[in-house]
Amino acid sequence: MRLLMTTSAVLLWLSLAASAEAETLVGVAAPLSGPSAILGKQVEDGAGLAAEANGLAIKTADDACTADGGAVAAKEFVDAKVDIVVGFLCTEAIETALPILKNAKIPVITVGVRTESLTDRRAKTGWPVYRLGPRGDDERNAVAAKLTQLWRDDLFAIVDDGTIYGREMAETFRAAAEQAALKPVFVDTFRPQLDNQIGLVGRLKKAGATKVFAGGDGDDIAIMGRDAAQLNAGITFAGGENLRTPPGDVPYAVGTLMIATPEWSEVADPKIVQAFGAKNIAPDGYTLPAYAAVEIAKTALADAESSGEPLGKALTGRDFATAIGTIRFDDKGDLGQNPFRVFRFDGTHFVPLEDK
Template sequence: MRFAFFAFLLLAALAAPRSDAQEALVVGLAAPLSNDLAVLGRQWADGARVAANRDGSVRLVEADSGCTEDGGAAAARQLMEKGASIVIGFLCTPAIEAALPLFTEAGIPVITPVRTTGLTDHKTRTGWLVYRLGPRADAERKAVSDILVRRWRGEFFAIVDDGTIYGRELAEDLRAQAELAELKPVFVDTYRPQLDNQIGLVGRLRRAGATHVFVGGDRADIAIMARDAANLGYDVVFAGGEALKAEDGSVPLPEGVLMVGMPDWRELAAPEALAALQEAEVIVEGYVVPGFTALEVAAAALREAASQGVPVQDVLAGRDFPTSIGTVRFDEKGDMTGDLYHLFRYDGHAFVEVE
């Protein structure tokens, strides 16, 4: 009887749930998986799933955030019930803002690509355990100013915008930073977008003597300006922001246009990661690589926290995490560090980084 009793205890121990150290390696994933934005959520989830299978030391649990406040809160509760110790995802501001108070109270950090600056800027007040994998909403404006003010110091440059919030903010930041550097554009204006031609604007730029023009506007308008300048025999360099990544309109973008933007995530990914995604028959687009990378960071943070016996949030800020896109590091606020934006030149087919 005594032998049978101890045999029963042994079998019970073998069948018991995993230890706390093992259970701590549970990564939650929240993304829109069933609505109009499900294509983005599936990209994020596909990348994370492949990374989890490749890692082998973590268990991935998922919830549909729906990109709404209610969906974000519901996803948070589901992931906590499933034992997540860290969460990746929440691609929309309403969902993550509803989820963060619940996660923070439970001591569960979130790694997200959402660009909203307030997520990290208000951290002192909210205490939110949030870490941004990717650029802030204001990162593009800052990069445009930093890169072009430095490179165009000796040029006769102009700044124009299309009057939209996006275009005007880019233009105004550049103008303000140029002024701080004691530089003055030869021409500043707001143009009317979506016209068949921009001959009038191009003529004014030429009369002002501009050799370089930053355009706070979309790809179609910049392509038309460049075409009209070429037709007038006006040698000028046009530059824009990430809106240049859009598809061509009726007028193709000509060679030589500059863009301040982020490299494509696919270009940042290591060959081994791309091979794993290809083997899993995942098309590498959109949020696939960020989802893959977020899982890598989350898994590494969980292992580090478990080895030190500390909460996972204690190891996220100020440490280097080797990933398939290179080293990822978060500052004390939770923003990703490093120069995420670079200068590119269009070669007629793609944007190539300028050294």
């Protein structure tokens, strides 16, 4: 009888040990110290809530948004034998972490790094990285594609504030318009941060422009809209995601267009948003993308286990249902679809404009 009990106890212990060993462990990399700590807390909160809801264990590491921090975090993940890592907001951290994680065959889903070379160099580096967010060139490519389509039959102008950001946006749009056999009626560089843009608006009106893309800050575009209304110029202005930041003393003109990513809390599953509220967590910033990254990790790990395929293959070229909608990664690890959309200011906030 004693032998039977001992054998049963051993079998139970082995079963529990095997279960613990097989437990899915997700690494969460986030800057939990330094100036980006508030953003890192968003990643930590979102991933933690998703892990709790999906029955997963997590191992969190502070990458500090630095090269040294990224390497330290990666070594912690390898030592902990995590199955996959989500997070990373900074290029410096992820670029030192990826070689270490690659050697350990641990894929990474980054929720915040936009650096284009991260995935463009995949054929050379072999880094197992997937980007749950836009690339650095997605914004300007979306501006070019969407405004070329929207303004095909309009007299449009392109101006920028002379910064690298503004010029790249303006030039990408101009080149796309040229490819579509369209030509702006006015192209210029404006002086930013002026109290008024009457001179610029006067020149735009004289050129006959009814639509204007301005590569610059939201404050400048708000002032242009105000001055255009005062001159009865009949001009609609558009800008990039810089318009997401509320302007200063001058509000945006009704009808102003913004090309930006959605506010994830507005498109997310309401039940998930309520779950955040129940935990007193604001569903903003990187919280929902981090939640979605953990959901993707769980599905991909389960698929890889059932099919016997490498985890990288399970992550590529298939749809994942997440809290923020359907996500698909292409062969490079980028999102299969540019996430930028067109929004229109209705006098209170920006609302989605149905694509034509």
